[in-house]
Amino acid sequence: MSEIAFLLNGTPMRLADQPATRSLLDWLREERRLAGAKEGCNEGDCGACTVMVSDSRGTHALNACILFLPQLHGKAVRTVEGLGDPDGTLHPVQQAMIDQHASQCGFCTPGFVAAMAVNHLNGESDHDTALAGNLCRCTGYAPIIRAAEAAACHPVPQWLRQATDPAIFCPKISRGESRASVTGGSAPPPFIPKSSDDLAQWFAENPQATLIAGATDVGLWVTKQLREPAPLAFIAGLDDLRGVTLTDSEIRIGATTTLADLHKAIAPHHPSFAELIRRFGSAQVRAAATIGGNIANGSPIGDTPPALIALGAMLHLRRGDARRAIALEDFFIEYGKQDRAPGEFVEAVSFPRQQDRLRCYKISKRFDQDISALCGCFNISVENGTVSDARIAFGGMAGTPKRALAVELELIGNSWTIETAEAALPAFDEDFQPIDDMRASASYRLETARNLLLRYFHEDQGTPVNVLEVAP
């Protein structure tokens, strides 16, 4: 059987003839004539295409524009058209949006409604964070947030609770063969491994393949660069590559752990890292994007590598049956080049359990859902007033995520004072020669990188340094 099977607004769908990189949004709009979800940007940055997706791990809002059909196998999709009660009653968030005058042009509204319905279902109360991935150009957001707050007073409709319960909806998806194979045109069918062993063997044999977990990056290759990557393996379903494992000595994060799951797992241990992840992409992106993808794509502006490097992370790689572990900073060789052999993939990243001294500073033009101009992560240990260890890493300051080794050396062994911090500032020039681009100038990056060390010191002394924590 070569089909993908999922529920669309409660109706079983079985698709066998769609290209593997066809987006859910295109399919909904062009094949199903469900035009509620909109294309606002086609790159997962505006949320106008947001849909509700339920699987055995919960219900999430996802961007349909960068969601490939094979990713839906075994899941339940609900679009804005499917959020009202079948008897015609509006969903509480829909009614609240009307009551609060929260739609003007209405184009972003279906995406907001879908995201809000997910948040309503999940009892999410941090609306600003949960809706940061939905852009509205008309309202200034105030009425939308008022609507989200008003809807929270109403219970989740019983029918929707059932419709998103995997115990109830999973049997409705005709199972048969549990693996999907979707073909399209001349491209080979995508590979959907059953286990990481399965993946290891296939990838060693198909080293030119592209691995897709959340598709938040590869999605743009398709929608913006108009590439047709092949062959493809869809790996988000690999349970044995997913999850955060804590032992006495280390924290290990499986490659297909989503940023959303990592956020929850890391918060008790390294709250500043969790806060960094809170600002990573958007709820829609974090529900899809994985830690493995954020590392393996090698971007110099990925936000998790600087934090992980500052925590002393090791990267666990596998090719066939061969496994190796390297320091994460050594994975990034230069811009566009990583220490990864063809057919080799990221299994996990791990770092030692430690006292939390980590602070992560993401600097961007907009706080939410923005790519960092620079991201500085500081992990400085102080014993008896002296810097005993320092691990500092930056994104956005070089062609790769990079440690500030010269700065670290200036700090270690010296007393933890503002004078020491200031004396270390010139060393930033040794560590980094950043570039000018549309996000910031080189001089701003360098100056701010230096200042972030001062911010770390001030914050360590209890001085308020975070504008997001200032009350009106």
Add this chain to the structure above:
Amino acid sequence: MSVHKPLPHDSARLHVTGQARYVDDIPVPAGTLHLAFGLATVSHGRITAMDLAAVRAAPGVVAVLSAEDVGDADCSPSAHDEPLLAQGVVHYAGQPVFLVVAESHLAARKAARLGQVSYQELPAILSVEDALAADSRFEDGPRIWARGEPDAAIAAAPHVIEGRIEMGAQEHFYLEGHAALALPQEDGDMVICCSSQHPSEIQHKVAEALGIAQHGVRVEVRRMGGGFGGKESQGNHLAVACALAARATGRPCKLRYDRDDDFLITGKRHAFRIDYRAGADEAGRVLGIEFDQYALCGWSQDLSLPVADRAMLHADNAYFLPAARIVSHRLKTNTQSATAFRGFGGPQGMLGIERVMDHVAHKLKLDPLAVRRANYYRPAEAAKTGPGTARRVTGPHSPQPPATQALQTTPFGQIVEDFILHELTDKLATQADYAARRVAITQWNRASPVLKKGIALTPVKFGISFTLTHLNQAGALVHVYLDGSIHLNHGGTEMGQGLFQKVAQVAAGVFGVGLDAVKITATDTGKVPNTSATAASSGSDLNGMAVKAACETIRARIAGVIAARHQCAPDDIRFTDGQVRAPGQDYSFAEAATLTWQARESLSATGFYRTPKLEWDRIRGHGRPFFYFAYGAAVSEVVIDTLSGEHRILRTDILHDAGASLNPALDIGQIEGGYVQGAGWLTSEEIVWDGQGRLRTHAPSTYKIPATGDRPRLFNVALWEGENREETIHRSKAVGEPPLMLGISVLMALSEAVAACGDGSVYPALDAPATPERVLMAVRRQRGGGDA
């Protein structure tokens, strides 16, 4: 009465259920073709070779059109200087060079990337300096409007300030990108469905491109997913391309821009540089002032002349400038052609004078609000009341103007006869607790080494009317059917602002029926012809009046018929609660309509409106371009991080004048949204072109409009209670654009926060958008560091 009620947007239920239909949602006929433009990759260059073989050979491609195929089809709204496809020379990176017609949207996009175009690059004009050096401009020279002797006034003033502010472009980022669909009809006619604020212009441009009469083209616009001015003229290319391709192939043709293409092709808000020199007295009153406004207009004229005019017309904002010279340079550059954007030059002009107020206050070490108040126009009340009867309308901080003095005029000679900002400012300052908070912030800043706060109150006075006087007209078409249902149509377009609902409220009010009796229908050039763009905040002012006129015509006919039956005067017939009430007998509205029909009276009428009192000479810069002014003020409080330049808005209080609001809920929506959009313009929204003139911010990944977390943490918005002194539709005021300029308070609050880092000797001179980088640079200057 349905007017003045806070009713929801007419499409609210359709919006939230996903049923509201936009152009891309319209089911297309089988065989519809899809278009994509191939875009220029250099900002100025002569096309030396164009190899489109690979494009033609790409899967799904039906046709490829280049300049020779489309003739001199033009897309300009003004000067006939925008060929659909570049003719020999490209003038900006992103300019359409060829047009792909394919079986699918994706096939067209893919093929469009395969064109091989070679250029002989020409010098590109990308900056004010480039343009001035090359004398590259629209019109023969700068426009200059002057009053009095500003040079002498400045020379004689006790204090002189001089400075410059740069303000960046702004992308509209309507959530719905541009889209158009052309449906070929019999006999060469064409129907266009598109996302446009100006269906009549689409009709005219398509007819011209097809070489057919305007009656052969019908344009329909039900709604837009946001416009903000970006769909006033920028949709012409899509409609013309679709029409030409549809004629060439005989098949329906559709073009929607991918978001990146929309950024790359279409115009944005004009970036401006404004140089200023002003002389002030000890109270901060401006005695003389000179502005040099440099508008970066892009490659074609588009709407740049009226935009630049409006910047000049708002160079005073709320302040009486006794001696002023305003010089406006409209510079032609090799970038996207800057276009209309909410405020239409007003924001730029207004930011210039608000910068001056801030600068004067800093120099004189005065509260900027005191300086602003000292410069306010004389209040309307003072002129109305005679000596001895003037009531105190200003607060304790406002100098009381002598009641006998005459009203003041703007630098362009319009009498400011409705000035309410003294009272409005007092009320807002009190409600927002401005004075006490300002003191508290000073104390807070002393105790906070890293973070600094700032607060600012800025006013808005915005002129309402198209400055091209003949555009101030509107038409409507209303039918009443025998069952009493009403078909409503007018020339305005719905882009989210709630125009359709406001106008429906007017119609329902005339007939005394519920809104459910009124069917709002798509804007259609076949129903109401020769319309103006829905722009200049004029939508409900113009169309509301036109609809009212049409409805009153029909109502008079019904009243006449009913009155004749009862042998009473038509004035005795009342239309309320869905009833037509004659002495002694009530008819349902449907019965009355049927009786009118049986009496062989028409139940269909057009309505027309022209704005009175306007008289404007734009060359002299003198007259009354505006019917009235809309007012408002905002207090914004911000906090900055002096180590990174990051900042955010903590609290905003707004009091805004919508006259006797037609719909307070919709108007507050315009105010909240306009403020956040204005704040975005001045903070996070940075349009970046590289040294070669290529746009580097062309998607939401790189161009950052405010997200929900960027709105003020505390956000108090209220309407000023008052009515328009002019006879507008139910005494309401236009509200589309003015609130955007309330966002200027954010930049001024940031300026205050930056100034808190210094000793008062260095003016922050914060440019816009005030990204973290610009704020950090300004902080560095305060702390004695130079520019890096």
